[in-house]
Amino acid sequence: MMEIKKRSDCPISSSLDIWGDKWSLLIVRDLMFKKQCTYGDFLKSDEKIATNILASRLQMLETNGVIIKLDHPESKAKVLYKLTQKGVDLLPLMIEINLWADKYFTLPIEIKSMLKEVKKDKDAFIKHKKIELL
Amino acid sequence: MMEIKKRSDCPISSSLDIWGDKWSLLIVRDLMFKKQCTYGDFLKSDEKIATNILASRLQMLETNGVIIKLDHPESKAKVLYKLTQKGVDLLPLMIEINLWADKYFTLPIEIKSMLKEVKKDKDAFIKHKKIELL
DNA sequence: AAATTCGCTTGCGTTTTGCAAGTGCAAATA
DNA sequence: TATTTGCACTTGCAAAACGCAAGCGAATTT
Numbered sequence: 001m002m003e004i005k006k007r008s009d010c011p012i013s014s015s016l017d018i019w020g021d022k023w024s025l026l027i028v029r030d031l032m033f034k035k036q037c038t039y040g041d042f043l044k045s046d047e048k049i050a051t052n053i054l055a056s057r058l059q060m061l062e063t064n065g066v067i068i069k070l071d072h073p074e075s076k077a078k079v080l081y082k083l084t085q086k087g088v089d090l091l092p093l094m095i096e097i098n099l100w101a102d103k104y105f106t107l108p109i110e111i112k113s114m115l116k117e118v119k120k121d122k123d124a125f126i127k128h129k130k131i132e133l134l
Numbered sequence: 135m136m137e138i139k140k141r142s143d144c145p146i147s148s149s150l151d152i153w154g155d156k157w158s159l160l161i162v163r164d165l166m167f168k169k170q171c172t173y174g175d176f177l178k179s180d181e182k183i184a185t186n187i188l189a190s191r192l193q194m195l196e197t198n199g200v201i202i203k204l205d206h207p208e209s210k211a212k213v214l215y216k217l218t219q220k221g222v223d224l225l226p227l228m229i230e231i232n233l234w235a236d237k238y239f240t241l242p243i244e245i246k247s248m249l250k251e252v253k254k255d256k257d258a259f260i261k262h263k264k265i266e267l268l
Numbered sequence: 269a270a271a272t273t274c275g276c277t278t279g280c281g282t283t284t285t286g287c288a289a290g291t292g293c294a295a296a297t298a
Numbered sequence: 299t300a301t302t303t304g305c306a307c308t309t310g311c312a313a314a315a316c317g318c319a320a321g322c323g324a325a326t327t328t
Contacts, residue, residue: 007180007181007182008179008180008181009180009239009240009241009242010160010163010180010181010242010245011231011232011234011235011236011239011241011245012159012160012163012228012231012232012235013160013180013181014235014239015231015234015235015239016156016159016160017156020154020155020156020159021154021155021156022150022151022154022155025146025150025154026144026146026147026150029144029146038274038275039274039275039276040273040274040275045142046141046142046143046144046147047141047142047144047147048141049317050316050317050318050319051275051276051277051318051319052276052277052278052316052317052318053315053316053317054275054276055275055276055277056315058276075273075274075325075326076324076325076326077273077274077275077324077325077326078273078274078275078325079274079275079276086237086238089234089237089238090234092230092233092234093227093230093231093234094146096226096227096230097145097146097149097227098145098146099226100145100149100223100224100226100227101145101146101148101149102145103220103223104220104223105143105145105148105149106143107143107145108143108144111144111145156285172305172306173305173306173307174304174305174306183286184285184286184287184288185287185288185306185307185308186285186286186287186307186308186309187284187285187286188307189306189307189308190284209294209295209304209305210293210294210295211293211294211295211304211305211306212294212304212305212306213305213306213307
């Protein structure tokens with residue numbers, strides 16, 4: 001059902017084949033920065049993803065080892081989504097997107113203040129964040 | 135015709151609104167690493183982009199200030215495409231994609247050897263490459 | 269027992285993609 | 299000069315993906 005067709009051996013191309021669409025990295029963002037973890041939480045994000053698209057992207061990311069589904073500790077009706085190591089490793093890339101956007105868009109102050117931290121010591125920020133995510 | 139609808143103020147979302155599809159970053163890649171600059175050159179890349187998609191992405195990237203069209207020095211029939219500062223600033227992000235892919239895919243040796251350089255001194259690599267691109 | 273929450277799935281109309289062919293202008297060739 | 303070739307797109311159309319609303323089964327709450 002969810003077959004991955006690699007267009008070439010290029011690293012950019014292969015990466016885009018997995019998460020190169022308008023939604024996947026927003027799911028990763030939520031998992032990374034907002035700590036949102038349930039299906040319903042993703043739906044609450046500002047961008048308003050459609051339920052079927054969300055389901056297909058979660059499936060795609062899970063198939064490709066970027067996220068995992070876990071039982072929710074509080075309830076059997078809920079599902080917890082979490083980044084894998086492979087997903088956490090997208091952090092440097094996510095930070096660079098943020099820094100690029102910081103240069104060319106007007107960002108919310110909460111994000112600007114986070115980026116102030118990043119700019120002070122990028123490696124330290126990444127190291128700290130990775131620990132907190134795994 | 136090419137209206138940009140921002141889904142939210144999130145930097146990831148805003149960035150994806152511009153280049154968050156399966157093709158745009160491959161165009162940026164060609165401009166960045168292969169020095170391909172004409173319309174025909176893009177078509178020659180391994181991924182085989184369709185002509186109409188190429189035209190629409192070039193338009194999108196130009197509208198958003200990531201690339202510029204220039205007269206080709208050799209001929210009026212040809213067009214030269216080049217990264218702007220905004221486009222060159224995507225370099226750190228492109229490198230992080232490469233590094234992520236290096237960890238999870240098997241890459242061609244030419245690219246692996248480039249990444250060896252990158253890993254030795256990332257900032258130096260970026261600095262050098264930026265100069266060469268502008 | 270009934271209503272609500274949760275994580276999806278389904279249907280369906282609209283948009284985007286992918287492929288092939290065509291167009292107009294510039295440049296090379298005959 | 300006439301014709302062919304090359305280049306940068308544009309157009310038409312079928313297929314796939316998207317976006318919205320509604321529905322559905324299992325778990326939880328009332």
